[in-house]
Amino acid sequence: MIPKIIHFCWLSGDAYPNKIQYCIDSWKEKLPDYEIRLWDLSRFNIDSSIWCKEAFEVKKYAFAADYIRCYALYTEGGIYLDSDVEVLRSFDDLLHLLYFIGEEQGGNIEPAVMGCERGWDFLGRMLSYYEGRHFVTDSGFDMQTLPVIMSEEIRRHYTYTKITNPKEFRMDEKALCVLPAEYFSPKYPNSFKCPVTSRTYAVHHFAASWxxxxxxxxxxxxxxxxxxxxxxxxxxxxxxxxxxxx
Incomplete structure (x- = not known):
C-alpha cells in the first residue's frame, strides 16, 4: 500500500505565493487524512548530494527538488506533488497500487504528481542517475528537465507501457505503466487549455519558477x-x- 503521505519541496525559505498557497490548501481540503510533509533544509541534508548542493547554491531550487522528490518517495513512500499542483479528488482508490505516474500533455512523463510504495526500483535507478552528477558544469548549468530524464531512463530500462486506467496496471518488473495526461496533468503547458474529466485527480499549473x-x-x-x-x-x-x- 502507498502510505497517506504528501511530500513536497520548498527550498527558498520565501513565503508561498498566492497561487502556491491555493494549491496547498486544496491538498488539505481534498486529503484531510493525509500527512503533508515539507522537504526543506531542516528535513533534507543539502550536502548529501552534490547535484542538490550546487543547484541550491545558485538558487535553481526546482532542480534540487528533482532529486529530493525521488529520494523522499524511494526512502519513505507516499505521494509527491509539485507545489503548483491543485488536487481535485482523493488519491485513496490508487493507494493499492505499487506506484502510479502519468504523462503530461505532449507525451513526456509527468513527475509533478507520482506515488509509490517505499523502495520503488525505478526511483532507485533515478537516484543512481544523479549520484556524483554535477549541476554546475564547465559550460554552465545542466538544465535537462526531469520529464525528459525520466522518459529516457524508463525507455532504457523498461517497456514504456501506456494504460488507459488504473485497472490495466500490471505487475511486471520489465514494464512501467503510465496513465494518460487527463489523470494528473490535463493542462497544456503553453496555453490556458485544461480539459478536466471525471478521471482527473489533479492539475499541474506549471508555475515554472525556474x-x-x-x-x-x-x-x-x-x-x-x-x-x-x-x-x-x-x-x-x-x-x-x-x-x-x-
Whole structure:
C-alpha cells in the first residue's frame, strides 16, 4: 500500500505565493487524512548530494527538488506533488497500487504528481542517475528537465507501457505503466487549455519558477496570442538587446 503521505519541496525559505498557497490548501481540503510533509533544509541534508548542493547554491531550487522528490518517495513512500499542483479528488482508490505516474500533455512523463510504495526500483535507478552528477558544469548549468530524464531512463530500462486506467496496471518488473495526461496533468503547458474529466485527480499549473524572466514572458504571450506572435516579440527583443549592447 502507498502510505497517506504528501511530500513536497520548498527550498527558498520565501513565503508561498498566492497561487502556491491555493494549491496547498486544496491538498488539505481534498486529503484531510493525509500527512503533508515539507522537504526543506531542516528535513533534507543539502550536502548529501552534490547535484542538490550546487543547484541550491545558485538558487535553481526546482532542480534540487528533482532529486529530493525521488529520494523522499524511494526512502519513505507516499505521494509527491509539485507545489503548483491543485488536487481535485482523493488519491485513496490508487493507494493499492505499487506506484502510479502519468504523462503530461505532449507525451513526456509527468513527475509533478507520482506515488509509490517505499523502495520503488525505478526511483532507485533515478537516484543512481544523479549520484556524483554535477549541476554546475564547465559550460554552465545542466538544465535537462526531469520529464525528459525520466522518459529516457524508463525507455532504457523498461517497456514504456501506456494504460488507459488504473485497472490495466500490471505487475511486471520489465514494464512501467503510465496513465494518460487527463489523470494528473490535463493542462497544456503553453496555453490556458485544461480539459478536466471525471478521471482527473489533479492539475499541474506549471508555475515554472525556474524559468528566466524572458522565458516566462514568452510563455505568457504564447498563451494569450499564440506561438507566432510570441516568437516575433522574442526575436524583436533579442535584436534590441544586441543593438543596445553593441
Amino acid at each position: 524559468y528566466s524572466v524572458d522565458k516566462k514572458a514568452f510563455r505568457m504571450v504564447r498563451r494569450l496570442f499564440g506561438y507566432k506572435v510570441a516568437h516575433f516579440f522574442s526575436v524583436l527583443i533579442k535584436k534590441s538587446k544586441a543593438f543596445i549592447f553593441k
